[in-house]
Amino acid sequence: MKFDPVSNVFELLQFGEFGGVNPSITDSATYTFMKAETMTETFEGTAEGCFLYSRHWNPSNKFLADALAAMEGTESAWVTASGMGAITCAILQICRAGDHIVSSRTVYGGTFAFMQNWLPKYNIGVTFVDPTNLDEVKAAMRPNTRMIYTETMNNPLLQISDIPALSEIANQHGAKLVVDNTFTPLMVAPAQLGAHIVVYSLTKFINGKNDCVGGAICAPIEFINALSNVNDGTAMLLGPVLDPLRSSSVLKNLHTLHIRMQKHSQNAMFLAARFRESNLRFLYPGMENHPGHELLKRMMNPDFGFGGMIAIDLETADKASRFMELMEERGVGYLAVSLGYFKTLFSNSGKSTSSEVPEDEQKKMGLSAGLVRFSVGLDHDIERTWQKIKSCLIDLKMI
Numbered sequence: 001m002k003f004d005p006v007s008n009v010f011e012l013l014q015f016g017e018f019g020g021v022n023p024s025i026t027d028s029a030t031y032t033f034m035k036a037e038t039m040t041e042t043f044e045g046t047a048e049g050c051f052l053y054s055r056h057w058n059p060s061n062k063f064l065a066d067a068l069a070a071m072e073g074t075e076s077a078w079v080t081a082s083g084m085g086a087i088t089c090a091i092l093q094i095c096r097a098g099d100h101i102v103s104s105r106t107v108y109g110g111t112f113a114f115m116q117n118w119l120p121k122y123n124i125g126v127t128f129v130d131p132t133n134l135d136e137v138k139a140a141m142r143p144n145t146r147m148i149y150t151e152t153m154n155n156p157l158l159q160i161s162d163i164p165a166l167s168e169i170a171n172q173h174g175a176k177l178v179v180d181n182t183f184t185p186l187m188v189a190p191a192q193l194g195a196h197i198v199v200y201s202l203t204k205f206i207n208g209k210n211d212c213v214g215g216a217i218c219a220p221i222e223f224i225n226a227l228s229n230v231n232d233g234t235a236m237l238l239g240p241v242l243d244p245l246r247s248s249s250v251l252k253n254l255h256t257l258h259i260r261m262q263k264h265s266q267n268a269m270f271l272a273a274r275f276r277e278s279n280l281r282f283l284y285p286g287m288e289n290h291p292g293h294e295l296l297k298r299m300m301n302p303d304f305g306f307g308g309m310i311a312i313d314l315e316t317a318d319k320a321s322r323f324m325e326l327m328e329e330r331g332v333g334y335l336a337v338s339l340g341y342f343k344t345l346f347s348n349s350g351k352s353t354s355s356e357v358p359e360d361e362q363k364k365m366g367l368s369a370g371l372v373r374f375s376v377g378l379d380h381d382i383e384r385t386w387q388k389i390k391s392c393l394i395d396l397k398m399i
């Protein structure tokens with residue numbers, strides 16, 4: 001049977017107390033036991049279905065984690081209070097002082113800052129590479145490399161990582177491949193392609209409402225158990241726990257993700273076609289001339305299209321600013337960072353989400369100062385949106 005992430009989520013039977021169709025929200029930090037012995041067993045991790053304390057596990061978080069594990073086809077998952085909470089816990093669970101990471105140079109700005117500025121304090125070294133250059137990845141591997149870290153589709157150049165090939169390199173070196181799949185949920189299932197651990201910012205497409213931040217780690221059960229171990233588990237001890245009220249709302253939103261991804265992708269493809277007709281410089285992985293197009297086609301589930309992210313190059317930061325201000329005035333969407341929202345969001349990457357990346361690194365990445373990243377929304381009439389964008393481009397003499 002074909003791997004179907006959506007059916008995997010829909011087939012779960014997650015009832016609430018009293019038969020509620022939505023799982024009950026467990027609004028408790030601690031849990032009582034009728035027998036003292038059961039508490040001991042829960043501490044030791046042997047009491048099935050018992051909860052101890054909500055930093056460790058909360059039933060509402062467990063429902064969301066189970067749904068995400070089903071979506072990714074991993075044995076288990078863990079949810080966190082932010083995407084950065086998931087990323088940093090996954091990294092620190094795998095690496096210790098003296099270890100080395102080979103990471104994509106074009107990771108999310110916060111991830112880059114963590115690797116560049118924070119990990120050195122604990123003597124964990126990182127070599128940044130172009131994730132699309134497999135020879136560079138191979139050459140960067142050292143005997144103490146414990147992890148290859150990349151994003152399926154990266155920000156803001158929308159480059160695509162070859163997950164099966166990176167997995168092979170990781171396996172040859174006994175390292176773990178950790179993949180951030182935030183831009184491409186449902187579209188790509190990294191764990192099915194050889195990734196050992198998949199991390200998410202739930203804040204983006206998965207929740208889709210921009211009303212909270214959240215994160216997740218999808219991994220084998222052994223890894224999740226280690227992460228949550230009361231004695232030395234990174235997530236348990238650093239404590240970035242997601243609030244159960246939030247996890248219950250994220251879980252409900254997860255159930256409309258497939259329809260939203262289809263619409264985001266359709267709208268983005270429509271705009272990409274218009275951008276091409278207008279001879280604009282832009283990046284969209286759905287276009288044949290995008291360097292990652294064929295690779296993405298090989299890895300993706302075609303039911304969900306090529307995603308909702310487009311980047312367009314306005315050449316200078318000044319022009320990008322004027323373009324974005326005009327678009328906001330004319331109701332295209334909001335000048336804001338983040339993505340995966342029902343309304344279109346746009347920002348100048350060099351001045352916002354990639355501003356943690358030093359300018360020389362930005363140059364190395366090929367990031368233009370005028371790059372405007374779009375997270376295309378769920379617009380009902382995308383032709384109308386295009387007419388507005390076009391009017392802004394005409395006023396700026398870009399077309």
Ligand SMILES: *Cc1c(COP(=O)(O)O)cnc(C)c1O
Nearest residue numbers: 082083084108182201203213214
């Ligand atoms: C937003 C984002 C993150 C960080 O997630 P938060 O929920 O903001 O902590 C990590 N990776 C990617 C690709 C993101 O877009």
